[in-house]
Amino acid sequence: MMPDYRIIADDLTGPEIAALLRLHLDEMHQWSPPESVHAMPIERLRQPDVTFFSAWDGERLAACGAIKHLADDHGEVKSMRADPDYRGKGAGKAILLRLLDEAAKRGYRRVSLETGRPEPFLPARRLYESHGFTECPPFADYTEDPFSICMTKTL
Template sequence: MGRKTSQMRGMGEYTIRDDDLTGPGIAALLRLHLDEMHSWSPPQSVHAMPIERLRQADVTFYAAWDGDQLAACGAIKHLDDTHGELKSMRADPAWRGRGAGKAVLHHLLQVARDRGYARVSLETGKPDMFLPARRLYESHGFVPCPAFGDYVEDDFSMCMTLQL
């Protein structure tokens, strides 16, 4: 399945590799992600991609593994030659707070740099349940920005960007 890298974490490493989105573990983690987004967000503010959309050519999807256990996932969507978007960033509940999401973020930022992007952006929610994600992004230099791509300004969502 293509490129494989390792990201350091507390007492070991996460192995991060391209994923074809056919495994049952990935399907379950993405189902959890979509279910939570739909339970936390008004319908017009759910921007999480279904698995079929994540398989499209403009999206590259990665899974982080702790040994043989799926720990987290994330994707990068090609917007144009200078701009990428982070999508489907998600840690399995058992790996939250254990550096899995940070490992995926580091990997995606390296992919963006390797592609020559000048910036990477994302959309997330404003309510408190999204605070851990926002703090992760802020700790890596992401700042609020105007809506980009097909996003529109609303009271629930916010966009963030990082100049590379």
């Protein structure tokens, strides 16, 4: 049975979120060359154009994710990460659904994201595909990169 996650807007001050974002950045650098890592550091995620959410299973942090404002009709999913203990347990899905709900509330017509192409990113790509994301050309400041894949979803 999947936990019933409590999802909150997160101010990125807790030690649990800092640790999960450190893991996120470490894994991105493990799986991709530095020029292909587009994960935002915690300081950047605190900026006003980013809204950050965390999913909790009781007192345990299960996952996190953010939505970045690109334009009045376009948002970007950032910093999607499930704690290793919560991978495959619906935590990432819960965050993604919250981000899509936030995008719809803002009136975005499209939500896009960049993720990795190497095999460790396959579960994330499958999650995005299962929610209607399809591969697209690079958007915003992204460029063609053999380690990256850009995806988008029309709302």
